[in-house]
Amino acid sequence: MNLPERQIAETGDANRLALEGFLPYRLARAAEIISRQFATLYRERHGLTRPEWRTLATIGQFDRITATEIGAHSSMHKTKVSRAIRALEERKWITRQVDDIDRRIEHIELTREGRTHYRDLVTLARSYEAKLVQTLGETGIGQLEAGIAAIERKHT
Amino acid sequence: MNLPERQIAETGDANRLALEGFLPYRLARAAEIISRQFATLYRERHGLTRPEWRTLATIGQFDRITATEIGAHSSMHKTKVSRAIRALEERKWITRQVDDIDRRIEHIELTREGRTHYRDLVTLARSYEAKLVQTLGETGIGQLEAGIAAIERKHT
DNA sequence: CTGCGGTGGTTGCGTTCGCAACTGTTCTGC
């Protein structure tokens, strides 16, 4: 019974909302902080944008994959994927080859150079995650992951 | 000792990264899902954009406030705030008055109409948060909040 | 009182975004 004690406590006034206590806001803010922090790393080191990093990470994870699959796996809109692919292709980090039997489909793979960058990106990601564990603490990370997992569970 | 067991387990290959298991990605995705879901509500109901909603929420929380303060409180860039304020002013939901002694400063308040919308927005937010508690579960929410709190603690 | 650094807020501009429309191709049903 009567659950919103927490929220009321924050402003002391039921007719106001404390933005800093509102979960969607806090979540968005937290994600923004982490995302920006990590983005700085791969931007400075590889000159990648956020969509490009996600695309590269997905291709590297699967070796050979199509654009739509990239979008599905990395939660990105078709157009973002398309543009990221073009950018990576221009850098010669990936190649595409049209499928033999279904010519709508393009299979994307990493070039040798792309693979080099991917490997470096993986260690970068691992070390950032490790640093995160260090600064937030094992329990903090665990709680965060559990909370996120709850969201993932409900929204496919 | 040896902590990254979790990550290795996800791909079964230490040279690859499982995007879907990478915390920054998962966090960004979760935030995106929640943010969009809630945004749909206030967009459909009040025709507000995300910066406008944050701005309105902040003004309503403090009655009388300046643009810089709004930015600081809602983690938004000056220009976003400036444009949101203009939009809200055009709708006649807020008024500004230049400070008497320091004429660089503008004090912003809600109009009666603005206050009406704000109140509705607050109940909308509360009910969305309640729904969130319901779908994610008390423990899920608790864990998520604890995780976010860890981030907030470290990054001011 | 004057010049000059700092601050509140706005604007210009190039970039990114996401929707909708499009091209080219395959699949389906008749």
Add this chain to the structure above:
DNA sequence: GCAGAACAGTTGCGAACGCAACCACCGCAG
């Protein structure tokens, strides 16, 4: 075997973004 639905991927376009430059104003030093 042909018309139309469905699908992979691209492109055009208006809206939103964020940076840097800017304007107006304050406050301080000399």
